[in-house]
Amino acid sequence: MSLPDKKGYFGSFGGKFIPETLSFCLKELEDAYRNIKKDKKFKKELKTLLDEYAGRPTPLYYAHSLSDYLGLKVYIKREDLLHSGAHKINNALGQALLAKFMGKKRIIAETGAGQHGVATATAATLLGIDCEVYMGQEDMERQKANVFRMRILGAKVIPVTIGTKTLKEACSQAFRDWVTNVSDTYYLLGSVVGPHPYPKIVRDFQTVIGKETRKQILAARGKLPDYLVACVGGGSNAIGFFHPFYKDKKVKFIGVEAAGFGQGGLSAASLVKGKPGVFQGSKSYILQGKDGQVKNAHSIAPGLDYPGVGPEHSFYKSIQRADYQAVSDKQALAGFNLLSRFEGIIPALEPAHAVYYLKKLAKFGKGKTVILCLSGRGDKDLDIVRKYNL
Numbered sequence: 001m002s003l004p005d006k007k008g009y010f011g012s013f014g015g016k017f018i019p020e021t022l023s024f025c026l027k028e029l030e031d032a033y034r035n036i037k038k039d040k041k042f043k044k045e046l047k048t049l050l051d052e053y054a055g056r057p058t059p060l061y062y063a064h065s066l067s068d069y070l071g072l073k074v075y076i077k078r079e080d081l082l083h084s085g086a087h088k089i090n091n092a093l094g095q096a097l098l099a100k101f102m103g104k105k106r107i108i109a110e111t112g113a114g115q116h117g118v119a120t121a122t123a124a125t126l127l128g129i130d131c132e133v134y135m136g137q138e139d140m141e142r143q144k145a146n147v148f149r150m151r152i153l154g155a156k157v158i159p160v161t162i163g164t165k166t167l168k169e170a171c172s173q174a175f176r177d178w179v180t181n182v183s184d185t186y187y188l189l190g191s192v193v194g195p196h197p198y199p200k201i202v203r204d205f206q207t208v209i210g211k212e213t214r215k216q217i218l219a220a221r222g223k224l225p226d227y228l229v230a231c232v233g234g235g236s237n238a239i240g241f242f243h244p245f246y247k248d249k250k251v252k253f254i255g256v257e258a259a260g261f262g263q264g265g266l267s268a269a270s271l272v273k274g275k276p277g278v279f280q281g282s283k284s285y286i287l288q289g290k291d292g293q294v295k296n297a298h299s300i301a302p303g304l305d306y307p308g309v310g311p312e313h314s315f316y317k318s319i320q321r322a323d324y325q326a327v328s329d330k331q332a333l334a335g336f337n338l339l340s341r342f343e344g345i346i347p348a349l350e351p352a353h354a355v356y357y358l359k360k361l362a363k364f365g366k367g368k369t370v371i372l373c374l375s376g377r378g379d380k381d382l383d384i385v386r387k388y389n390l
């Protein structure tokens, strides 16, 4: 049986833990998505957008220097070469087109670091749909360039001033808006998190990464890889990369979370350090304190700085289909430098965590074939790196 099941569960994870007022919105979305998935016109339009606008298929690149240095055969899936600089555009285009097919006039989104907000603003503008993005006031201060980008693209950025003034509250505000305005509004969620059917919809739109990779590695080597390595924030680039290899039991999956300060300090490693619980509409691993309250997350990578993770990853962990590891801020910076210096590719700080993990893998995986999902490019992170590296 393919997962999630009808109620949105991956094993015991996922589901729909929502107030009654939201059930109509989610049901409408679920029905629309089920129909559109089979719609030839939708599929064709999406493929055109992905290929001609976003720049798919992305290359699978054999990293010669890094491979020699590590004693591994390292291939890199270049999602960093996509328009707007990261894999997030795959999901944003898919859902924005879904919104258009549903006849919605307005798209709303939540954003933390602003990357999902920028991808959503890009897709909405392209399709001629109004866009409003909820963003915590604290995050707006920290990520001024992305606020500016969204405004250039014609989106309205709405500051969220409640609670910690960050992603969590931005998400709640977006849901609140959706309940009130569902007749003309589509809520475009940014990762494989939240209540059913979002983890499934976002995963489906991101599986283009893994499907292409599977074909490309078979064409290049005539066999499947030994390992797939990807960073995990909410988990969308990783699940999109892993999922098409799910049945290839010999292909090992390694999800790399952010250990933040490391050694018991603040982190964003929900799977490695968290426990199952309910957060933002679904059951999954979350970082929580002794009495179950959600902890603050920290990572040097803005896109990994989230105390929860998608339910499908929790399921993969529970059945040991994937192995989850955590890499600290400092190690991620080493990963950032490694890829920049050996391959002339400046990675985003999120996949820099996965790059660093290759050094650990090299210790026990000599000669193995590894594919790294390079989810985004590093231009957005240069200010952060400058502060730490000097």
Ligand SMILES: *Cc1c(COP(=O)(O)O)cnc(C)c1O
Residues within 6 Å of the ligand: 086, 087, 088, 115, 116, 190, 191, 192, 231, 232, 233, 234, 235, 236, 237, 238, 303, 304, 348, 350, 351, 375, 376, 377
């Ligand atoms: C947002 C982001 C991530 C983390 O999100 P996932 O849903 O875990 O993929 C990873 N890499 C980049 C470049 C991002 O922008």
